[in-house]
Amino acid sequence: QLVESxxxxxxxxxxxxxxxxxSGYTYSSNCMGWFRQAPxxxxxxxxxxxxxxxxxxxxxxxxxxFTISQDNAKMTVYLQMxxxxxxxxxxxxxxxxxxxxxxxxxxxxAADFGYWGQGTQVTVS
Numbered sequence: 001q002l003v004e005s006x007x008x009x010x011x012x013x014x015x016x017x018x019x020x021x022x023s024g025y026t027y028s029s030n031c032m033g034w035f036r037q038a039p040x041x042x043x044x045x046x047x048x049x050x051x052x053x054x055x056x057x058x059x060x061x062x063x064x065x066f067t068i069s070q071d072n073a074k075m076t077v078y079l080q081m082x083x084x085x086x087x088x089x090x091x092x093x094x095x096x097x098x099x100x101x102x103x104x105x106x107x108x109x110a111a112d113f114g115y116w117g118q119g120t121q122v123t124v125s
Contacts, residue, residue, distance in 0.1 A: 002094045007120030010084055018079040018120060020094030029096035031105035032077040033113055034068065036090035036122075043093070045107030049077060055102045062088075084124045091119040 006018040020032065033048035047068040048057040056068050067080040077094065095113035099105050106112075 002096060002115055002117035004092065004094045004117045004120040007092060007122045009123040009125065012085055012124055014084050014124070015080070015082045016084065016122060018081070018092055018094075018122075020077045020079075020117060022075045022077070022094075022096060029098045029115060031097040031099045031113075032068075032070065033095045033097065033105075033107040034077075034079045035093045035095055035107060035110055035113075036088070037093070037119075038090040041090075043110050045110065046092070047079060048105050048107040050099070050102040050105035051077075053102055055105065057106045057108075059107065081122070084122075086124045089123050089125075090121075092122050093117055093119045 001023040003021045030051050034046040035043050036046055037043040046059055046062055047066055049068045049070055065083045069078045094117040096115040097113040
């Protein structure tokens with residue numbers, strides 16, 4: 001089970017930190033990702049972290065502004081989002097997958113992820 005939190009409404013230029021708390025079983029999946037979906041658009045990958053080594057992946061659109069991190073003791077993954085702009089308004093989803101190598105822990109294909117949270121809304125105005 002994955003439970004997201006931390007979404008909300010902020011003004012442009014503001015920041016939010018999303019959290020994804022995982023159950024023991026889903027956290028054993030070694031790749032945790034964040035995706036987002038805006039109304040009328042396809043779900044797109046934002047960032048991913050290979051929980052074994054902490055290596056990360058970012059979509060080009062968020063590099064330098066978003067940071068994914070983990071707290072293994074809390075089985076929680078975070079997405080720190082800075083310099084937010086209205087175009088990032090979307091429902092943000094946490095997802096988990098098991099991959100064979102850190103090089104494959106990418107948030108570029110939602111179909112690779114078998115576990116999903118319910119989502120948390122981020123609105124930037």
